[in-house]
Amino acid sequence: MKKANLPGAEGAVPSKTALEQERKILLDLGNDLTRVRDKNDLIALFSKRLKSLYSITHAIIALIDHKDETYGAFLYDIENSPIKSHPGYKLLFGQRFTLNEPFIKSVLAADGPISFILEEVMDQPQSPAFLRVNYEGGIREILMTKLLNAEKPIGFINIYSDKAGRFTNEFRSIMNGIAPQLSSAVTNIIKNEELRNKEKEKSFLLEFSSDIATVRTKEELARSVRTAINKLNQKSGYVIRRINEDKTTMSPYVFDLGLKEHDQNIVNALQKASYPINDGLQNRVLESPIPLLFNVEREIQRGLTAPYLLNWQAMGFKNFLGIRLRNGETNLGLLFLDIEEINVPLLQGICSQISIALANIMANEQISKKQEEQAFLLNFSNDITQVRTKNDLQAAIVTVLDKTLHTKLAMIRVIDEDGFHMSPFMFDKTLFEKAKVDFEKMSANVITIEEKYTAQVLASEEGVVFNIEEELKSGNAYAQLWKTTGLRNSYGLPLRVGNKNIGTIWMQADRLSPLILRGICAQISIAIANILANEKLLAYKKQLEVENDYLKEQIKTIYNFSEIIGNADTMQKVYRLMSLVAESNTTVLVLGETGTGKELIARAIHNASPRRDKLMVKVNCAALPANLIESELFGHERGAFTGAIDRRLGKFELANQSTLFLDEIGELPLEAQSKLLRVIQERELERLGGKQTIKVDVRLIAATNRNLEEEVKAGRFRADLYYRLNVFPITLPPLRERADDIEPLIHFFVARYSKNTGRRIKKVTPKVIQQLRSYVFPGNVRELEHLIERSVLLATDGVLDEVYIPRETNAEKHEQAYALNRSLGQVERDYIIDVLKRCAGKISGSGGAAEILDIPGNTLHSKMKKLGITKADYFS
Template sequence: MKKAQATQPKSDAPSVLEKERHILLDLAKDITKVREKNDLIVLFTKRIRSFFEFTHTIVTLIDHKDETYTPFLLDNERSPIRDHSAYQGLIKAHFNLNEPFIQEVLAADGPISFYLEDVMDEPKSPSFLRVNYERGVREILMTTLWHEEKPMGFIHIYSDNKETFTQEFRNIIKGITPQLSVAVSNIIKNEELQKKEAEKSYLLDFSNDIATVRNKEDLALSVRTALAKMNSLNGYVIRKINEDGQTMSTYIYDTTLSIQDDSLLQEVLRSKFPINDGLQNRVLNSYIPLLFNVDIEINRGITSKYLQLWKHIGFRNLVGIALRHADVNLGILWLNTDEVNIPLIQGICAQISIAMANIISNESLVTKTTQQEVLLQFSNEIAGVRTKSDLEKAIVKVLREMLDTKLAMLRVFDEDGLHLTPYIFDRSIFANFNIDFDKMASVKIERSEIYTAQVMKSREAVVFNVAEELKREDNSYALLWQKTGFRNMYGALLTVGNSNIGTLWLLADHLDPAILKGICSQIGMAIANIMANEKLLVYKQQLEQENVYLKEQIKNIYNFSDIIGSGEQMQNVYRLMSLVADSNSTVLVLGETGTGKELIARAIHNASPRKDRLMIKVNCAAMPANLIESELFGHEKGAFTGALERRIGKFELANHSTLFLDEIGEMPLEAQVKLLRVIQERELERVGGKETIKVDVRIIAATNRDLEEEVKAGRFRSDLYYRLNVFPIELPPLRDRMEDVEALANFFLSKYSKNSGRNITRISARALQQLHSYLWPGNVRELEHLIERSVLMAQGNTLQEVYLPKKTDANTAAADAFDKTLEQMERDFIISTLKRCRGKISGPGSAAEVLDIPGNTLHSKMKKLSISKSDYFKN
């Protein structure tokens, strides 16, 4: 590229050098005082022009990120192009750093000059060259400003003749360039500091202003004022995330904008836009402001109405910033602007977010207070409701006075769960129309009816817009709603817990969903209570009997932990229990008195699917023969002398549960016949009654008798025996599971020590030996009572002695005496005794003591009968 040559000075060299030195010294002193842009321009113009003539000068700065350079310092007073039509565009323009003209300046070792006519028409040459030429400028001198070995800008010096930039001038500019670079750098830093201080001051003022915000209107005013101060009031809107968390709606917007199509604006203001529309979700997911071009987004396929509104208004570029408070997204600020001061706009949005969160919280608090007031008054109105008419008055009053709505219909489900019957309605709704509403309201509807079906599917209230429903083909209901003048019909399901009570239909322009939900909850509860009260009048006696019985039975509930036994025989019992527990099969528990038959019955019930209901117990031996039938099956009032009221039998109480028939072997024959029928047919009739009552009862029977022998003797019906003997479980006597004696004794010791307030923690070895040497004719029950007695009589924290009953034939008799010789019987008896005494031959609690013979005699007999340690003692 062609460049201008320096003209040579006519004076001698020493005087020129002295002049340059003097100029440089003066300029260096003055440059140190430069702080503002104008200071540098004034200094440059005043000092340099006193020695050399030129038209004007500017300084441009390099933006390395964009690879451009832009005007920074302007000589507006002397610039010949300041009235040119292109001037305003030039001072805001970004010129390409990679074009040949400026690249030659960057490559030069010092100031370099060009004749404008030679370079202004070269390809890619900057437009400011021609504009200056058009205003008489003929030559330009440029030099690069450096900072930390990196180019930061350029000095442009213009002249209207071609003889201005002598070598002397160039030397001065080259000499002063380092000081000018430092001055420009200081100005930039000072401007940055001033800008940050201004931003801080601006944010502080905005913070103070927004601290007084209490409602949405205050926030709108503060935002408008703040944006106007930063020259960004070109249009804005704040959108808030709705309660559904899926959509956003307009919260506040710039009301100063002039919009011709008001219908489009109103549509956007009313609409809810999905968050995931391809635009809003991008902003909410970003932690920095995002710049969008309206046309580009529309061309991308974003069809949201608000984009069309922005285009209609004339918005080109918008910045979207997420409004967050404590990492929770509240909404978005959309700002119509081409440039973004990210730190400043983020600071503004942080303040807006705090104010917005406070307003939302306050609005929520006010709403909740209003809701609570309405619900409290409604609650007070229906608190004393006992009848349907009372409930109707309460509902109609609250709906009219507090919610400006009317009760169209309240229906309740029939017992079949398929139909709904009108329960309460407001006749005044159609009072001014020729409509027989009573007749229409008396018709039952099915739950499959189109509107009812929609309400049934939703757990929230369903809003039916009357205008929209009129568009349906079958719009008979909508035509009826239209006559009332209300815009919406609200349908809600009335429930109590998981039970559907009915449906509620309200006509209104608008209802708060939370209030409606609360009202529905209370109405549902009130209806349920009214219905329950009506049923209570019918079943009062039954419930009273059940309540008394259940209170008595609660005291006797046992836990699985009460079953103690780890021996082989008890393990077999556990196995049988686990096999039968999940079924509905009848169980017959057999065993001697005191073996724990009721405990086993309760364990089977508690492990069955019927465990959520109490097991009902009947002691067949404890009831007189003439009352057992009434006890089992119940009786009607007047069925016999003394039957003053209806009585619910144990079978009905045990419906869907378990009936435990204890001591079944004691039941009279005449009662056995009816029991058999109930077990077979699963139905019964109360004494003196004619109604057949279906029951679902699982039978567990228990007896200490040999029912087969009872059947042979004619004291027990064989058919009933076979019905009961479906799954027999025989409990072993305690003498046959002596390995469990110690565990049982320790359990009862802990139980009765606690009950009596004693601190007995262990049983002595001597006492345990006593327990093992006894045959326990009364089984576990006898052991329990003996431990209880011994605890009461014990001293200290160790049970030293168990007060066993005196010896009798019952606890010294040998078993299995048939088909054996006298010697075999004697040998087996001694071995059995040694086993019970844990191999102890002599001393307290020994086999010799049990056999009542000296220890030496027992040794002699053992030797004679070949009894070895392996016969009675297992390792």
């Protein structure tokens, strides 16, 4: 590096006069420096004093930044600079020059002032640009002197001259002498500036804190931030983003990017924008405890594709600062600021205040939002409480979801009574029409609680959110339907009453509050449960109206096991069989003549079984019309046949978990027998006109007075059904074989009908008892009951002393026909023994065998002796 030559003889000793002059100049310069209070005054006074003594044009002071090893101008004498009109002059103000180049290294290596002829150095490799600018402005030589602080260079004083060779040894000596004072002055100015700046920052932060403390809305926040940025002489744009509720994205909250009115579309787009946090830039800001400075072009070149970066590039932004906003340890969002210089402490102070304001605003918004949501749910609850029908509910839901929440209801499904299948309850028909989906066809598909998406929803606590675009890519069959709404997400939510799932609801929306979702689903669940319950009640009401008489009859005929009258040996056998089978679920077949009490036995078995808590259901197969047998037994759906205006539960369903008594089973048509057999075997049925299989748990007791074996042989009864029913047969003896039970039965029925008719029967005469014991009773107990009822009504004095007994019955005719196959003597002998048995061995008198045979007592004695009849024959 070539240096300028010094005028005068080398090594010449200055005269005494020269030394005095130099001392005076240094003293005057020192006095000037002590009067300096402003940094601009320093260079102006310094230049003015030197110009009056030496041939110089102007001076500047440059400062070194050791952090990035650069230097740049600190003080300019702009008014007196001869190059101020040069086009490149002002460009030098903010420019930084490296310390790692030959020109400035030679200055740093020099022991004192050093000068350079610009023409010789300005075109040297890596020479700083300000040399050429000065040369083009008429400057020919530069003198540079290091400024030191604690032996460390802090900058340079640059003196310029428009003529070469003007920097004498005397001048160099003066510059060398004044350099320490000049260094101290510069150091003091820097410190004073730092103090003033800190005071200004404190004042600014205090003022900003006072301003931000009054902020309650995001509009007020935007105004305060813009005012603060303007005070910092930053006219650039900014954006504050906040973290969304999903914790994975961020959206602009308040911003001012200097957009014009015609950029309103951009503003609207920004207000709706949402950016992933982990985009390579936002996440870096949130993780950094200090502000980060970014260059737009450099970040794009790194491969970042965030849309806002491209927008900033199009707007002309070059550098921007990112600093996180947090409240305590919680990140709230971040601030992006278009800025060139960073004052880290000041920005951190600003962002701290913004964070507090943002947290307060968010808290207020949350409170307001919750209050609005609670008010909304209260109004919705009031609307729901007035709902009584499905149509009313749909109108209320559509009004709330569509008009208030901008949400679409797609479908509500409810779980069927079997707890497995699901049926459509409510849907938006317009969605299916837009998607060109056949709802009838879609709803015909059997949906169960195990279906993929339904199972997910029912298993969740607060529902499942499906992103519609992602579901379209995954092949979700419902996604095409959801897409027609133009909304972002589909919400599948469980409908529950208590802890019981009753169905699912599907809605489409961009975003819904969890509180709103929970409240809506709770209200809709209750409303649906009430509607379903009302529908069931209406159906059951009709059912009960039809079956009311039947149930009353059943209740009237309930007897306890202990109320069966009879202690004969034959009845003891029946009791033993009943006790053996009562506790099991075994099918029982009760056989016996008409009137023997088969239904009473069936009820006694039921009342002694574990199913006693539920009413036994009775079906008289002989009384059912052939075309209604299947409907009566298995039930039917609405519209299953002409006249089926409502769904009807069959007797099997009514008897679920209880006992079904099929009386007169032998009268059942063959077609109905085959269907009955299937239900008995499979323990399941289908209603007429229905597709749903219904599981039933029914204990069967069947009864008949027919000989089913003979019926099977004749082809009138299915053999396989007979074997299914004849698991545990119980045969009831006819009343004529239990003569000892007649008297207790008489007293039982007398007591019953005395109470029912209001007649007070105090006594039954022996004559009546004897007459009834000697009667054959082809109608068995039922006939005895009817005879007693008639006799009680005819009694007038409180004594039952007469009873009407038919003289000829079908049973007697049957006995006569049987007698044709025997000899006359055998017939006569058997007949007399049978009569004596019925008369308890009494031969003469009222109720005696002679009276029944209509012969004198002596004649009967003679016949008995002749035929060899002894007491052993009729008292066995």
